[in-house]
Amino acid sequence: MQERYTPADIEKKWQLFWEEQSTFVAEMSSPLPKFYLLEMFPYPSGRIHMGHVRNYSIGDVVARFKRLRGFNVLHPMGWDAFGMPAENAAIQNNIHPAKWTFENIANMRTQLKSMGFSYDWSRELATCDPDYYRWEQLIFLQMFEKGLAYKKSSFVNWCPSCQTVLANEQVEDDGCWRCDSKVEQKELEQWFFRITAYAEELLEATNHLPGWPETVLTMQRNWIGRSIGCEIDFPVAGRAQAIRVFTTRQDTLFGATFMSLAPEHPLALELTVPERRAEVEAFIAKVKTQDKIKRSSDDFEKEGVFTGSYCINPVTAHKMPIYLGNFVLMDYGTGAVMAVPTHDQRDFEFARKFDLPMVVVIEPQGVLLNPESMTEAWTGPGHLVNSGEFDGLANDAAKEAIADVLERRKIGKKTVNYRLRDWGVSRQRYWGTPIPIIYCDDCGMVPVPEKDLPVILPTDVPFTGEGGSPLAKSAKFVEVLCPKCGKAARRDTDTFDTFVESSWYFARYCSPQATHAPVDKAQVDYWMPVDQYIGGVEHAVMHLLYARFFCKVMRDLGFLAADEPFTNLLTQGMVCKETQSCPTHGWLYPEEVVEGQCLKCGTPALAGRTEKMSKSKKNVVDPDKLIAQYGADTARLFSLFAAPPEKHLEWNDQSVDGCYRFLNRVWRLVFEHRHLVAAGGFEQDGPARNLRRLTHRTIRKVTEDIDGRFHFNTAIAAIMELVNGISAFEGKTTCPAVMREAVETVVRLLAPFVPHVTEELWSHLGHAEGLEAAGWPVWDAEAIVDDEKVIVVQVNGKMRGRITVAADLGDEEVKVQALAEANVARALAGQTIRNVIVVPNRLVNVVIG
């Protein structure tokens, strides 16, 4: 054994060992209970970053721990390989997206392997592989048959920079989630997945996911946005038509004095009287050009225009003028709102502006509302007035009563409305899964027959970067014979949103080589659902909602049995680092700052905020450099020790040093004791008993911290304490058996965190078989038992002393000794003792005064 710890040599050695032994290949045939552990797979950008290191280090601890604890663990890895950066690289550097992607994958695979993660590499998949996306095309065809995939023309979010459509979830602050460009509205024919058909189940099931963080569930519930209310028909005056509105406030129906329609509402122009036509058309045109940022900002003024037509309030029979309002959204509810100015703030502002009538219909307790003097709408509770037969009812009760009456009279019905909208999946891009649909002039839209799958993405297309998808320009791809009639026809040239691939990859991992179906039923039902899923919280809505939706769709198509894909979810925090900048050279990489000065000009570097590591701010640390300098084990240990997984991790070079020093210390500890033979049994008294107690306490603590709690930082701290305890024990006495056990325990407990160095140390401790064979240590309940206990003594809640007594000493005797403690006795001198509280085995509190 070498005296010095040299990570480079030993890490390579053990990575090779695991690969040769197929240590991490998962088999369904195992008699052990299954455990499916999954981390979100990466986009092959070319290099792994510290976020990956953290995510996959967390996952690897759990995977290795579960293996040691006797589970049959599935821990796969693959590549979310379709997406825009590959296409951009093609345009900018004239390299084919496929070549670029596979080179990146090769590089990142090497990097991940150098971290020593326990993946079953035999299951590796890349979503850009036809063997993967062909099954996605098949699922799509079956969804199409069932009406779960459909095409419609609609206004869509368009990113002018990416030249493609974005789903609502992919628009952040009116900017593109990927490139931040301002999103525009564009009318296009698009494919949609009917996720709204699953809105209720997706929402309801959030109540049965106890293993998910509450924040993520709340975000998903908000996103689905269920609201209960009524649809009510308002007849148009002088016509046979009616306008249908959605409202959650049917209790205010008697106060509805006008109607607001979305400018895009189909009846908008139809209801406009000729003399107002020019004004209305101008208004509609204006709203369409207003970008969403302004339209949705707080201070944006409510604007509107009168159509000249009226409708009838079905319960009061009053005429209500019909307006178009810029604040009415066509894609929520019915695109029409019954306006109750007294009890809705927007309607109030609108009514004031256009001098429209107001009627108070809810009277709060102790407040008299007067339409003339009101300065804002009353949206709180109260009792109904001016509401005919419903007067006097509490407005809560009136909601039910009015809804019932509307249903009986057939002018309205109770409905549930969702904020969630169908998922638009067409993208005008090349590097994605082709949509298997053919357009024939005679037969219309024809699905590609299953036997003709996959529709393969052609490789010989031009990348100009100018307007539209390269696929549309490839005659070889577009021109096809209609599968129905055999005449010349055209393929769909759009590709799927890349979130489609990541919506079912977890199922494919169960049987990645299946050649007859997307998944092998027996395999997928054995492994699914994922027992523990780990990834960034930034996917709380998009990816995690789509994946849940797909799981349910695949269930209903008969591919698998699971209702939900992920039983437990851990969302890890971001990796952050202080930014540094120079007044003349802008953001600086860490290596561009030497002794606090800009390397280029010598100006003192300015320390900025601590933010998420990003290339644009240059506050990044390259995992490769970290591995080269300290080894993978140190990189893993730091990312696990510096913060609990769900919190942000703040980068600190010195703390990395500390982790490296700790591993060196463990190395020296084993080096010194490598020949120690566990002879003579365990001494039952004195320092030996104390060390053995510490050893077994540490086993218990580390086990409990990892299992379910994921408190890796405190688990590692406990192991450090054991190491400190061993050092303190040295020289006091010698009990080889206890010492040997303590040293071996350090190695075994560290194994899930730093697998290379521990395997190496384990072998130097004379074990022919690896740590895998040793399993996870078990604590001896007897060894943990205390001989003594420390009792804290308080006087009026303030700590005044502590006493050490025999562990089995009774409460009464503890009390006597507590009162006799010197410092306590001094505090009590001349005082009247009112009460003495004894908390068994913990503390005594003397109440005086």
Added chain:
RNA sequence: GCCGAAGUGGUGGAAUUGGUAGACACGCUAGGUUCAGGGUCUAGUGGCUGUAGGGUCGUGCGAGUUCGAGUCUCGCCUUCGGCACCA
């Protein structure tokens, strides 16, 4: 505006059920080893106060419940995240 999470030494963070606040680590200080540096080992390290035993203050701010509050309740401040004209 609404919803949610967080706020603890110089720093990252502990404190699992209301019971010793600051585990563990970084940093810093002193000393040993070393020609020196690095490494390593030992001791110390929340503020104020006292020669010392000790005292006193202290978990964003203010109240409250309790023998006892970082932890529970109420109000406020700050930061971060999500949603945001959703009828």
